[in-house]
Amino acid sequence: NAGVTQTPKFQVLKTGQSMTLQCAQDMNHNSMYWYRQDPGMGLRLIYYSASEGTTDKGEVPNGYNVSRLNKREFSLRLESAAPSQTSVYFCASNGGAYYGYTFGSGTRLTVV
Amino acid sequence: LAKTTQPISMDSYEGQEVNITCSHNNIATNDYITWYQQFPSQGPRFIIQGYKTKVTNEVASLFIPADRKSSTLSLPRVSLSDTAVYYCLVGVNNQGGKLIFGQGTELSVKP
Numbered sequence: 001n002a003g004v005t006q007t008p009k010f011q012v013l014k015t016g017q018s019m020t021l022q023c024a025q026d027m028n029h030n031s032m033y034w035y036r037q038d039p040g041m042g043l044r045l046i047y048y049s050a051s052e053g054t055t056d057k058g059e060v061p062n063g064y065n066v067s068r069l070n071k072r073e074f075s076l077r078l079e080s081a082a083p084s085q086t087s088v089y090f091c092a093s094n095g096g097a098y099y100g101y102t103f104g105s106g107t108r109l110t111v112v
Numbered sequence: 113l114a115k116t117t118q119p120i121s122m123d124s125y126e127g128q129e130v131n132i133t134c135s136h137n138n139i140a141t142n143d144y145i146t147w148y149q150q151f152p153s154q155g156p157r158f159i160i161q162g163y164k165t166k167v168t169n170e171v172a173s174l175f176i177p178a179d180r181k182s183s184t185l186s187l188p189r190v191s192l193s194d195t196a197v198y199y200c201l202v203g204v205n206n207q208g209g210k211l212i213f214g215q216g217t218e219l220s221v222k223p
Contacts, residue, residue, distance in 0.1 A: 004155075035213070042199065043156070043213040059212065090155045100146055101211065103155025 002026055006091050006104035013081040013111045021076040021107050023091030031094035032074035033058075033101070034066060036087040043090060049074055081111045116200045121218040130187045132217050134200030137181050145176060145183045146211070148199045156199060156213075160185070187219075195221045 007022045025032065030051045035043040035058075045058030049068040063085060065077045078085060088108050092101040117135040124130045136145070144163050148156035160167055162174040162183070173186040187194055197216040 033210075042215045045210065045212060048210055056210075058210070092155070100148070100158030100161060101156070103157070106153070106155055 004091055004093055004102050004104035006089075006107050008107060009105065010108050011110070013078075013109065015082060015111060017081050018077070018079050019081065020078075021089055021091075021109075022073070023075065023104060024073045025091075025093040025102070026072065027093060027095060027102065028071070029093035029095050029102075030071070032068065033092045033094070034064075034074070034076045035090045035092065036060065036085075037090060037106075038087050046076065046089075081109075083111045085109065086111045116202055116214045118198075118200050118214065118217045120215060121220070123220050123222065124190055125222050126191055127189050130190050130194070130219060130221075132185045132187075132198055132200075132219070133182060134185070135182045136200070136202045139180050139202050142204050143202045144204065145174065145180075146201045146203075147172070147174065147185045148201065148213075150197045150199065150216070159198075190219075190221045192221050192223065195219060 004025045033048040034046040037043045044060050046060055046064050047058055047066040049055045052071045055066050055068055067075045088106045090106050091104045094101050144161055146161040147159045149159050150156040160169055160172050160174045162176050164176050167174045175184045197218050199213050199216040201211045203211045
């Protein structure tokens with residue numbers, strides 16, 4: 001099925017550990033995004049990539065790095081996880097004006 | 113980026129029409145108004161988008177007055193499965209555009 005695929009779906013980390021969240025889309029979209037959603041809150045933009053080879057900071061970039069590996073893949077890295085980064089992370093791609101964003105199913109990350 | 117204001121929560125009953133209004137006083141000329149729906153434990157899903165007047169699709173209608181400082185999402189004859197959070201976003205929704213989500217409106221549909 002066409003869409004946005006995120007891995008892993010669940011992850012528990014200890015404080016200070018590092019990990020990379022993977023995201024891939026097969027819709028040939030140029031733009032990709034990473035959001036986080038804390039309980040009872042809306043989504044906050046972490047980083048985005050308007051096109052292959054470019055990345056820009058969003059609202060809450062501190063503690064994260066991203067890599068736009070190619071047109072399909074956009075990864076999010078936590079170098080030294082902190083409990084404040086416990087959240088659900090959503091990746092999205094943008095199909096343009098008439099289609100909006102397509103979101104993945106999310107990665108639920110817990111940092112203990 | 114234009115800031116949006118919408119009610120935090122709304123209650124309705126099955127079969128009723130639900131109207132959720134969003135205020136966006138600082139909307140720019142190039143901005144579109146887009147609404148997303150999010151079910152628990154899922155990513156948001158695009159519902160509808162418009163620039164001015166009225167847009168209708170198989171899911172909802174979007175009403176935008178001439179001054180574009182507000183918009184209303186209309187859900188006809190809601191069912192229990194419409195219980196979700198609804199987000200109003202304003203921005204340039206082309207590829208490369210950056211959309212900022214607000215708090216959203218939590219709609220609860222009761223039997």
